[in-house]
Amino acid sequence: MAKFKLDEIDHQILDMLIENTRVPFTDIAKKLLISAGTVHVRVKKMEDAGIIKGSSLTLDYKKLGYSFIAYVGVFLQNTSKTAFVLERIAEIPYVTVAHVTTGKFNIFCKIRARNTEHAKDVIFMLDDIESVYRTETMISLEESINDKKRLMHSIFNDL
Amino acid sequence: MAKFKLDEIDHQILDMLIENTRVPFTDIAKKLLISAGTVHVRVKKMEDAGIIKGSSLTLDYKKLGYSFIAYVGVFLQNTSKTAFVLERIAEIPYVTVAHVTTGKFNIFCKIRARNTEHAKDVIFMLDDIESVYRTETMISLEESINDKKRLMHSIFNDL
DNA sequence: GGTGAAACTTCTAATAA
DNA sequence: TTATTAGAAGTTTCACC
Numbered sequence: 141m142a143k144f145k146l147d148e149i150d151h152q153i154l155d156m157l158i159e160n161t162r163v164p165f166t167d168i169a170k171k172l173l174i175s176a177g178t179v180h181v182r183v184k185k186m187e188d189a190g191i192i193k194g195s196s197l198t199l200d201y202k203k204l205g206y207s208f209i210a211y212v213g214v215f216l217q218n219t220s221k222t223a224f225v226l227e228r229i230a231e232i233p234y235v236t237v238a239h240v241t242t243g244k245f246n247i248f249c250k251i252r253a254r255n256t257e258h259a260k261d262v263i264f265m266l267d268d269i270e271s272v273y274r275t276e277t278m279i280s281l282e283e284s285i286n287d288k289k290r291l292m293h294s295i296f297n298d299l
Numbered sequence: 300m301a302k303f304k305l306d307e308i309d310h311q312i313l314d315m316l317i318e319n320t321r322v323p324f325t326d327i328a329k330k331l332l333i334s335a336g337t338v339h340v341r342v343k344k345m346e347d348a349g350i351i352k353g354s355s356l357t358l359d360y361k362k363l364g365y366s367f368i369a370y371v372g373v374f375l376q377n378t379s380k381t382a383f384v385l386e387r388i389a390e391i392p393y394v395t396v397a398h399v400t401t402g403k404f405n406i407f408c409k410i411r412a413r414n415t416e417h418a419k420d421v422i423f424m425l426d427d428i429e430s431v432y433r434t435e436t437m438i439s440l441e442e443s444i445n446d447k448k449r450l451m452h453s454i455f456n457d458l
Numbered sequence: 459g460g461t462g463a464a465a466c467t468t469c470t471a472a473t474a475a
Numbered sequence: 476t477t478a479t480t481a482g483a484a485g486t487t488t489c490a491c492c
Contacts, residue, residue: 154356161320161354164468175478180470194357195320196447197313203350204454211370211400211407213437226443233453238444241370243437248370252450254457278372278402284385285397288355291411294392295363298413323485334461339487 146191149174150182151296154192157183158289161195201252208253209280212263213245214272221271222246228269234262245276305350308333309341310455313351316342317448320354360411367412368439371422372404373431380430381405387428393421404435 146154152172156163165183169176186192201207216225222240225247229238237250249266253259259279266275305313311331315322324338331338345351360366375384381399384406388397396409408425412418418438425434 154358157356158358159353159355161356165470166468176469177471177479178477181477184470189362190359191362192356193359194318195354196318196357197316197320197354198352199313199317199451200349200352201454203348205457206454209398211398230444230446233446233449235444236446236450237442239368239370239437239439240441240443241437241439244435245437248437248439276403278398278400278404278407280398280400280407282399283396284399285389285394287389287392287395290392291395292358295360295365298364324487325485335486336462336488337460340460343487 146186146296149178150186151292153179153182154186154292155289157192157195158292206252206254208251208255208259209283210251210253210259210263211278211280212249212251212266213276213278214247214249214266215274215276216246217271217273219246225269225271229266232262232265234258235266305345305455308337309345310451312338312341313345313451314448316351316354317451365411365413367410367414367418368442369410369412369418369422370437370439371408371410371425372435372437373406373408373425374433374435375405376430376432378405384428384430388425391421391424393417394425 149172153168156168156171165176165179168179172179183192214225214229216222226238226240229235229247229249234253235249235251239248240246241248251259251262253262256279259277263275263277266272308331312327315327315330324335324342327338328335342351373384373388375381385397385399388394388406388408393412394408394410398407399405400407410418410421412421415438418436422434422436425431
């Protein structure tokens with residue numbers, strides 16, 4: 141898995157696209173004092189290299205009635221059942237992320253739900269999976285950072 | 300905080316944009332058998348309503364040399380210092396998400412780093428924050444779900 | 459609400475440097 | 476590698492359903 145050598149121009153293009161994927165290439169070109177064609181070529185190159193995997197909308201889940209976020213640590217009776225349990229977890233749509241982890245838990249999930257009542261249902265679904273021994277829930281009271289752009293800056297200052 | 304009433308058309312527009320924000324409105328229009336103008340108006344409405352907060356790129360952090368993900372639970376000596384600690388955490392760029400939580404930990408973070416060595420540095424930075432009592436790290440061995448689209452389907456089937 | 463077409467903007471690929 | 480250019484494609488507005 142190679143590291144790619146992106147120069148300052150690539151970096152700045154990513155920067156602008158991370159904030160808004162629909163920024164016209166012509167705007168990017170104007171700001172960076174290069175041609176729109178160049179922006180196009182570079183974005184394409186990063187897509188071909190797989191650095192840019194895609195793009196997605198940022199939605200306001202609160203406005204959609206889904207304001208409840210919790211993290212759930214899952215303990216398994218038997219670690220060999222990890223793959224099986226992951227498959228079952230993948231069937232619960234309100235589980236948005238699941239990681240196999242070292243440390244306290246075997247599997248670690250993030251869930252998004254309407255409210256505590258709904259979250260309870262989701263957690264029960266997790267508890268009901270065969271070979272899940274028990275779960276431990278951490279309810280998010282407040283989300284305070286989520287800064288992709290700043291991470292990118294750090295990454296680029298490293299390279 | 301009002302719930303918005305999105306109809307099936309809005310839902311399908313979001314669906315397509317979630318997968319790729321640069322899908323031309325003309326393509327969406329063709330698929331949904333409506334005019335491009337309508338797509339434009341509806342997207343604008345959802346933006347104005349704040350349901351669509353923005354858009355962002357999905358990058359391959361592995362290819363950028365950042366393959367290490369861990370979750371870190373933070374214990375505070377004094378809960379009243381939560382805001383202060385969050386500010387300090389916000390200064391560490393490799394911490395990509397932080398939540399104030401109920402349950403075991405006071406604050407719960409996700410970090411992204413180059414490797415174990417680098418992660419250790421980041422965790423030390425967390426440990427060094429005044430009034431952080433101790434931390435507990437869970438290293439992600441494997442990330443297995445991250446399906447925004449499926450969540451959206453569930454949300455829409457609810458409404 | 460939606461449409462369709464016009465006017466405007468952007469994209470993209472080929473060519474040239 | 477980058478810039479230019481021109482035709483293709485997409486966006487946005489608006490008069491009219």
